Amino acid sequence: MSNEGLNSVNNILTDVVKDQVKESAQAGNHHHMISDEVKGTSQDPSPNLVRPISIAALIFGAIVAILLAMQPQIDPYTQTVLSLTGDAANGRSIFVMNCADCHGQWAGGKVGPSLHSVSGRLSRVEMIHQVVSGETPPMPMFQPKPQEMADLLKYLEKL
Numbered sequence: 001m002s003n004e005g006l007n008s009v010n011n012i013l014t015d016v017v018k019d020q021v022k023e024s025a026q027a028g029n030h031h032h033m034i035s036d037e038v039k040g041t042s043q044d045p046s047p048n049l050v051r052p053i054s055i056a057a058l059i060f061g062a063i064v065a066i067l068l069a070m071q072p073q074i075d076p077y078t079q080t081v082l083s084l085t086g087d088a089a090n091g092r093s094i095f096v097m098n099c100a101d102c103h104g105q106w107a108g109g110k111v112g113p114s115l116h117s118v119s120g121r122l123s124r125v126e127m128i129h130q131v132v133s134g135e136t137p138p139m140p141m142f143q144p145k146p147q148e149m150a151d152l153l154k155y156l157e158k159l
């Protein structure tokens, strides 16, 4: 979950706790409060409203947090790769050296699947993730420099 999301949940929880503390303080100082009310000096909102407002705020905060968490979080490496212009010919050389043993000389598939039209199945972010994550053995985790990854990406997009 993003920090912003956590912070907003945190703020809302803090507010709710403050409201609860205020409420119990009011309960404890009942006589005091009544005398304040008699004097007409009480600034407190109606206690009947405090709890529904806290709950509404909590639900609203939770929804905001979920929406924030659903935003794709793009890491700095991926952002850098996406900002670069790839060179497909260089990507081809990198592919032959690192990927062709498994995916075939022309990416038609071997140990690994065919990569033809792979950019129609996977987004650019997903293709980068596939190469650098190592999440699907036996495909290893590669650590290309951002420019090399941009070149490879350009090549993959032409398959």
Ligand code: HEC
Binding pocket: 095, 098, 099, 100, 101, 102, 103, 111, 112, 113, 114, 115, 118, 121, 122, 127, 130, 131, 136, 137, 138, 139, 140, 142, 152
């Ligand atoms: C040791 C063999 C191996 C090597 C080397 C390898 N791969 Fe893979 N690759 C695989 C296998 C196996 C899969 C299928 C993984 C799965 O989804 O379970 C795969 C999946 C992929 C996919 C996803 C295909 C799809 O349709 O979802 C991409 C993209 C890919 N590899 C790119 C590369 C690139 C680029 C390189 C070189 C930098 C590379 N692979 C090197 C074995 C390999």
